[in-house]
Amino acid sequence: MNKITGFIAAVLLALGAGAVSAQTLGLGTTAGGANDAIGNSISQVVSSTSGMQMRPQKMSGTQQYIPLIDAGKLEFGLSNVMQYYMAVSGTGLSKGQSYKNMRLAATIMPFYNGIFVRANSGINTIADLKGKRLPSGYKSATLFETFMVEFLRSANLTRKDVTNVPVVSLPQSWDLFKSGKVDAAIAAVGAGALKEIKATVGDIKYLPITPNPKMLENLPRTRFDVLQPAPNLVGINVPTTIHTYDYVVFVSASVKDDVVYKVVKALHDNAAALRKSTPLWNTFEPAQIGRDQQLPYHPGAVKFFREKGLVK
Numbered sequence: 001m002n003k004i005t006g007f008i009a010a011v012l013l014a015l016g017a018g019a020v021s022a023q024t025l026g027l028g029t030t031a032g033g034a035n036d037a038i039g040n041s042i043s044q045v046v047s048s049t050s051g052m053q054m055r056p057q058k059m060s061g062t063q064q065y066i067p068l069i070d071a072g073k074l075e076f077g078l079s080n081v082m083q084y085y086m087a088v089s090g091t092g093l094s095k096g097q098s099y100k101n102m103r104l105a106a107t108i109m110p111f112y113n114g115i116f117v118r119a120n121s122g123i124n125t126i127a128d129l130k131g132k133r134l135p136s137g138y139k140s141a142t143l144f145e146t147f148m149v150e151f152l153r154s155a156n157l158t159r160k161d162v163t164n165v166p167v168v169s170l171p172q173s174w175d176l177f178k179s180g181k182v183d184a185a186i187a188a189v190g191a192g193a194l195k196e197i198k199a200t201v202g203d204i205k206y207l208p209i210t211p212n213p214k215m216l217e218n219l220p221r222t223r224f225d226v227l228q229p230a231p232n233l234v235g236i237n238v239p240t241t242i243h244t245y246d247y248v249v250f251v252s253a254s255v256k257d258d259v260v261y262k263v264v265k266a267l268h269d270n271a272a273a274l275r276k277s278t279p280l281w282n283t284f285e286p287a288q289i290g291r292d293q294q295l296p297y298h299p300g301a302v303k304f305f306r307e308k309g310l311v312k
Contacts, residue, residue: 025263105264114189225242253298
């Protein structure tokens with residue numbers, strides 16, 4: 001009996017030691033919205049398939065965790081490619097401070113973004129927003145202030161042409177929309193919050209965007225696509241031109257190659273689980289995970305891409 005008990009104790013001790021030694025990684029995300037949902041699904045897949053543990057580190061804006069990743073204090077982060085490009089090039093939101101110690105790990109899916117209003121609001125174009133109440137400032141997530149300013153620019157409007165209602169975060173702007181205190185807000189198409197918004201206020205619709213050259217200059221690495229109506233795309237009720245950009249996972253250059261390799265492999269090999277977690281992954285194509293040919297990837301990611309024949 002003592003031998004059996006000793007054997008069980010030894011097994012439990014070994015399992016415990018393995019659990020303690022499993023590496024824990026941090027993933028910078030924002031609290032609430034599409035970024036949050038994507039970060040949760042990535043963390044779950046990596047934790048369940050890679051032999052490592054990943055934990056979302058939720059902050060109010062991407063600009064808060066970019067310096068941490070650059071300094072090696074946080075391993076991974078999520079961002080749209082425009083904001084990441086601004087960070088590594090020292091332009092736009094990161095003007096005057098370039099972050100050179102970061103690399104791409106994976107390009108995961110196109111993201112569709114725009115302004116939505118109540119379907120019965122009588123607002124049919126961005127030009128119709130003149131004089132309307134719009135969220136402004138986005139102090140903890142300044143990217144969305146940039147988006148709003150540029151969307152208004154597409155209709156030759158500025159902040160002076162609308163009534164500005166200060167907000168700190170994206171979720172706060174949605175709360176104001178639901179309570180009727182603003183007439184429009186920004187959200188990613190397919191974001192889970194839109195279902196709740198629709199349940200609260202009724203049907204919503206996205207406004208079509210007509211880009212101009214200056215707008216494209218101020219939103220680097222982005223484009224505009226026409227989205228067709230689909231059951232999972234709340235607010236896309238007719239073919240609608242929407243702002244589009246790739247979403248990326250990036251990583252501190254100091255993270256070991258084998259760690260990045262395992263994370264990228266977990267994403268590539270578990271597309272079904274990712275798609276099941278949220279509709280935001282519906283456009284994820286594993287074979288395109290290394291498709292960005294303009295920004296450098298971490299060597300651990302490149303090793304995986306080459307083994308799979310995804311890049312030359």
